[in-house]
Amino acid sequence: MEAIVLDGVSKVHTPSWPWQKPVQGLDNVSFTVNRGEIFGFLGPNGAGKTTTMKILLGLMKASRGSIRLLGMPGDDVMVHHRIGYLPESPYFYDYLTAEEFLSFYGRLGGMDKGRLAGAVPSLLERVGLLDAQHRQLRKFSKGMLQRIGLAQALIHDPELVILDEPMSGLDPVGRKEVRDIILSLRDRGKTVFFSTHIISDVEMVCDRVCILSKGKVLALGKVEELVNEQAQQSVEIVSDGIIGEDIPLIRRVATRILQRGDRCLIMLPRLEQLDEVLTAIRQAGGRLLSAVPHKGNLETLFIERTNQGC
Numbered sequence: 001m002e003a004i005v006l007d008g009v010s011k012v013h014t015p016s017w018p019w020q021k022p023v024q025g026l027d028n029v030s031f032t033v034n035r036g037e038i039f040g041f042l043g044p045n046g047a048g049k050t051t052t053m054k055i056l057l058g059l060m061k062a063s064r065g066s067i068r069l070l071g072m073p074g075d076d077v078m079v080h081h082r083i084g085y086l087p088e089s090p091y092f093y094d095y096l097t098a099e100e101f102l103s104f105y106g107r108l109g110g111m112d113k114g115r116l117a118g119a120v121p122s123l124l125e126r127v128g129l130l131d132a133q134h135r136q137l138r139k140f141s142k143g144m145l146q147r148i149g150l151a152q153a154l155i156h157d158p159e160l161v162i163l164d165e166p167m168s169g170l171d172p173v174g175r176k177e178v179r180d181i182i183l184s185l186r187d188r189g190k191t192v193f194f195s196t197h198i199i200s201d202v203e204m205v206c207d208r209v210c211i212l213s214k215g216k217v218l219a220l221g222k223v224e225e226l227v228n229e230q231a232q233q234s235v236e237i238v239s240d241g242i243i244g245e246d247i248p249l250i251r252r253v254a255t256r257i258l259q260r261g262d263r264c265l266i267m268l269p270r271l272e273q274l275d276e277v278l279t280a281i282r283q284a285g286g287r288l289l290s291a292v293p294h295k296g297n298l299e300t301l302f303i304e305r306t307n308q309g310c
């Protein structure tokens with residue numbers, strides 16, 4: 001069953017002043033997130049990630065389209081008790097201790113004292129903050145704040161966790177800790193939907209990914225499938241005896257030409273272009289040294305798709 005269904009969601013931000021133009025924040029966005037999966041929501045700055053999350057959480061209204069969360073209509077208030085949310089820039093009550101902060105959010109989520117007494121220390125331990133439970137948040141480092149923010153989203157044991165840029169501003173150790181927490185949530189059967197522009201984090205933890213740019217879905221699917229699809233397309237050729245830039249066909253189709261003496265490396269975005277390029281190389285008196293299908297990665301796909309979406 002699906003944890004999130006977005007169907008044809010569009011958002012036009014209406015301007016505050018009559019002389020300002022409306023901004024199309026989202027344009028016909030549709031995707032589903034299955035229960036129990038980690039779903040990465042990837043996009044450059046201004047792609048519409050936060051807008052989507054706000055619409056999911058009922059903090060902003062869509063101009064068009066519909067959403068369902070955990071099998072219920074998105075505007076059903078009851079479903080929000082089953083969701084945890086970490087905003088991009090969470091507000092922290094500086095003078096509360098970690099324990100007080102979590103208890104406060106737990107009470108907001110409808111938890112009683114008995115449940116809180118068990119949940120707060122065990123969650124602090126899970127996010128590695130048990131030693132700091134009596135410390136005020138104003139004395140926390142950026143990484144510790146991110147972890148307490150994550151704990152706040154998890155205190156009421158939600159089925160679906162929505163995290164806006166959970167790794168932002170963290171060092172590699174902090175990012176790994178957050179990734180481990182996300183993985184442990186999946187082990188406990190939870191669904192995690194998180195936005196990021198850190199591609200390696202998506203590659204490491206996500207089951208599926210949606211790439212968004214300028215409010216539109218550019219790619220959607222399993223990370224390996226998207227990468228393999230791309231890997232079948234591109235090919236790296238090394239040839240000698242030619243100046244790549246002098247051959248019009250190569251100039252036209254190659255995404256990269258590197259020349260060292262008379263040796264030339266040519267990157268083709270599509271395998272189907274290989275035959276005609278090899279013919280052109282031979283006709284110019286060149287010799288093929290190697291032709292290797294390029295192993296794709298999410299970063300290349302991301303850059304390619306977001307450039308095409310411009």
Ligand SMILES: Nc1ncnc2c1ncn2[C@@H]1O[C@H](COP(=O)(O)OP(=O)(O)OP(=O)(O)O)[C@@H](O)[C@H]1O
Pocket residue numbers: 013014023024025043044045046047048049050051052088197
């Ligand atoms: N309230 C608003 N009024 C007008 N425009 C808005 C509003 N909120 C967002 N936008 C615009 O909508 C687009 C998407 O913004 P959004 O914050 O959702 O992007 P994002 O993918 O979360 O970006 P980032 O990674 O920088 O946080 C941007 O062009 C932004 O300027």
